[in-house]
Amino acid sequence: MRLVFSGAELYYYCMTKDYFETLFKMYYTKMYHLARTILYDTDESKDVVQEVFTQLLDTKTTLHAETIEAYLLTSVRHRCFSVLEHRKITEQFAQLYLSQTEEPITSSDDMERLDDLIQYIEDNLPPLGQQIFRLRFLQGMSYQEVADAIGVSKVTVYNHLSQTLHKITLYFKS
Amino acid sequence: MDVNNKIRLLLTLQEHPENLTDAEIKSLMADEEMSALVRQLTATKRAFVKQSLHEDDNLVNAEWEKFSKTHFAPSEDSRRWTRIAAIFGGITLSTGLVLAAILTVRHYNASTTHKTTTAITAPASVSTRQIIPADSTDNSVVVFHKSTLDDILVDIAAYYNADVEFQNDNARHMRLYFVWKKRYSLEQVIENLNNFEHIDLQEENNHIIVK
Numbered sequence: 001m002r003l004v005f006s007g008a009e010l011y012y013y014c015m016t017k018d019y020f021e022t023l024f025k026m027y028y029t030k031m032y033h034l035a036r037t038i039l040y041d042t043d044e045s046k047d048v049v050q051e052v053f054t055q056l057l058d059t060k061t062t063l064h065a066e067t068i069e070a071y072l073l074t075s076v077r078h079r080c081f082s083v084l085e086h087r088k089i090t091e092q093f094a095q096l097y098l099s100q101t102e103e104p105i106t107s108s109d110d111m112e113r114l115d116d117l118i119q120y121i122e123d124n125l126p127p128l129g130q131q132i133f134r135l136r137f138l139q140g141m142s143y144q145e146v147a148d149a150i151g152v153s154k155v156t157v158y159n160h161l162s163q164t165l166h167k168i169t170l171y172f173k174s
Numbered sequence: 175m176d177v178n179n180k181i182r183l184l185l186t187l188q189e190h191p192e193n194l195t196d197a198e199i200k201s202l203m204a205d206e207e208m209s210a211l212v213r214q215l216t217a218t219k220r221a222f223v224k225q226s227l228h229e230d231d232n233l234v235n236a237e238w239e240k241f242s243k244t245h246f247a248p249s250e251d252s253r254r255w256t257r258i259a260a261i262f263g264g265i266t267l268s269t270g271l272v273l274a275a276i277l278t279v280r281h282y283n284a285s286t287t288h289k290t291t292t293a294i295t296a297p298a299s300v301s302t303r304q305i306i307p308a309d310s311t312d313n314s315v316v317v318f319h320k321s322t323l324d325d326i327l328v329d330i331a332a333y334y335n336a337d338v339e340f341q342n343d344n345a346r347h348m349r350l351y352f353v354w355k356k357r358y359s360l361e362q363v364i365e366n367l368n369n370f371e372h373i374d375l376q377e378e379n380n381h382i383i384v385k
Contacts, residue, residue, distance in 0.1 A: 020246075021308075024234075026232055029230070037220040037223050049237070050237065052229050090191060090198050096212070097217055098220065099306060117221040121222070137215075138226070162178070162182060165214070165215060169177060169214060172210070
């Protein structure tokens with residue numbers, strides 16, 4: 001047996017079930033939320049996170065504790081993109097999946113940017129405009145269905161969405 | 175075409191995207207302003223999705239159940255353990271403690287929280303050993319933090335009425351983070367310790383040999 005010491009700062013951790021459960025429960029929510037904001041679909045997002053943890057369990061790599069969160073989030077991001085790559089372009093456009101041309105940024109920066117955008121939306125868009133956006137783009141309703149659902153005309157729905165997009169372009173300009 | 179017209183075009187195209195071909199979308203996205211608009215619309219959708227998300231313990235627990243069923247044997251002394259050596263610097267030392275803390279708090283009653291907190295604030299250079307009491311003695315758990323293998327084995331041997339022989343003297347000073355559940359048999363504990371890299375223990379008739 002050979003012992004390897006690196007000063008006094010080398011410790012050995014063992015990936016027992018208990019320890020793994022702690023890791024899993026500690027990072028699950030962050031990982032799942034990241035997957036949801038890329039894939040949107042709940043089942044696909046759950047699958048991606050399960051796969052990343054499986055990969056972590058099987059890995060023979062030495063992991064450094066200080067980078068484990070970044071490692072897990074980056075893995076989620078990569079797996080989501082590989083799911084997206086198999087989609088047809090028309091489907092990507094229809095679902096507004098994250099564009100592949102997006103500049104590479106770290107996952108935590110990405111999440112922070114979304115939080116900033118949420119804040120801007122809450123401060124600058126009328127509640128009706130927000131509701132219309134959700135119904136159209138999150139619930140996948142047609143413009144007519146949105147109009148029927150909230151009892152306004154199709155033109156109003158259209159105008160609200162134009163307004164929303166216009167304000168978003170201003171946000172990205174600043 | 176100004177931006178407002180492009181916004182209108184984009185919204186119109188979004189009404190029936192299934193009518194578009196890949197080539198049409200590609201040529202549309204070749205326009206820098208249009209492609210920026212799509213990216214911004216995507217970011218907006220993502221922001222709305224993120225806004226709708228919240229922590230859901232039930233989901234996390236259910237997913238953990240699913241995961242552990244597939245990857246760990248039903249009993250806790252699973253054979254399918256992965257050896258992972260992690261290098262912890264001074265700062266991340268507390269991460270390890272927090273992990274230990276969460277682990278113990280999750281598994282045992284609230285009265286243990288205080289002890290756990292004490293361990294978190296303990297100076298990093300100090301070896302700690304906390305005993306988390308449970309309802310019966312057999313269920314108590316000892317968390318060794320930064321303890322030497324020597325110290326750990328002395329405690330464990332005493333509990334199981336065993337003795338320890340160090341054939342490898344260097345191993346005495348190896349420092350470990352180790353969770354010892356007293357309800358485990360000596361054999362199981364030795365097996366757990368052998369999962370650490372660079373540890374080779376043998377046990378026979380309550381005689382522990384460190385190789």
